[in-house]
Amino acid sequence: MGKALLVLLLTLWAVPSNAAEVLSIGDGDTLTVKEGNLRTKVRLACIDAPETSQSPYGKAARQALKSLLPVGSDVTLRSKATDRYGRTVAEVILNGSNINQSLVKSGNAFVYWQSIKGCDRQTYSRLETYARLGGIGIWSVPGGIQRPWDYRQSKQSNSKRKRYRCKDTSSWSAAQELLRQGDSRLDGDKVGEACESIRRQIAT
Template identity: 40%
Template sequence: MKTLIVGLGLSVVVSVPTLAAQVVSVGDGDTLTVVENGQNITIRLACIDAPESSQPGGIASTNRLKQLVAVGTIVSIETVDRDRYGRTVGVVSKGNLNINLTMVQEGQAVVYHKYLSNCPNSQAYINAQKQARQRSLGFWNITNAVMPWDWRKGVRNNQPTNANGTTRGNSVNNANLPACVNSDCDCSDFLTQSQAQQVLQAYPGDPHRLDRDQDGVACESLP
């Protein structure tokens, strides 16, 4: 793949490394190992973050990636970056199927907003996540889901964050929340937007789907 950059009157062609390799193992929902020219290479899937194996949804995410790129599968990898562990960060494709994007579309991984600036076609990932959330697929069907980056920090449903990884603040005492949180809330259960916002802040992952456009504001039509 080649990218044309034009600046200061000069045209520069920058080559983005792409390699074809065979899958030898899958570590979790966003990591796999391939062999290329006799060398094992660990690949961290770019643009996405999958639930950790120890958290709800983690095993399902790992199993789905194993189905998509079973051992022996030939894949192509568009290198995007290299992480602090020395792993290749890239977009993995099987034929015309973008594996990274597919994991988000199916709710088996979330968009990694922190590193999205390096992600090719980032808007496609954002749109895919919105649809997966609306359909409560995979990770988005987990009650009180914790974002993978928070889980790695030891957060366990007490420091909710927005989908872009920014902290929303301390969780709200359930005693101060409406009874609908014990089943399923929607915007019609609240008299004011501030009441809906309390529930959104108390439940990371927005299991009640009060923030449809994922801007961190619940039920914006309410007074």
């Protein structure tokens, strides 16, 4: 037996594998399964799917995962770790197919390089390159859509930013700049213009 093959087999044997039944799909990279009598929340390892609010890609990723893992499917979990939310981080295998890798290949998830430990880096890289060169899904725009980890960070930053009211702004132009920065409350009627009342006051 070749040394490389022996190392591969030892690696596979060392990875905890558990049988489970799919109960529900959360978003593009989370699901709930049943292991024996226990309900377990699973975060798909080594990938990051668009957030649901990253329209339309987040909803497409969730639908892709639902199609790959119908409720009631019997799967194998290759567990890697437990995250800070108490979820099992794992690769999910259905009938010999690696679901995590399938989502990357179909352009429904990015490789999460910050958390690739324990996964086959070369395979994930090859599948992401395939989707990127093919302009599939999240790669249908040049360079791909905003990465989910950057999107989450920007949402957190926006939530910490001071929220203005129209009466707090110095001018109509200043209100438009705040809207461009993400202060959507200034556009109460969702027409793409902040503080129309200021403009109307100037006009009169």
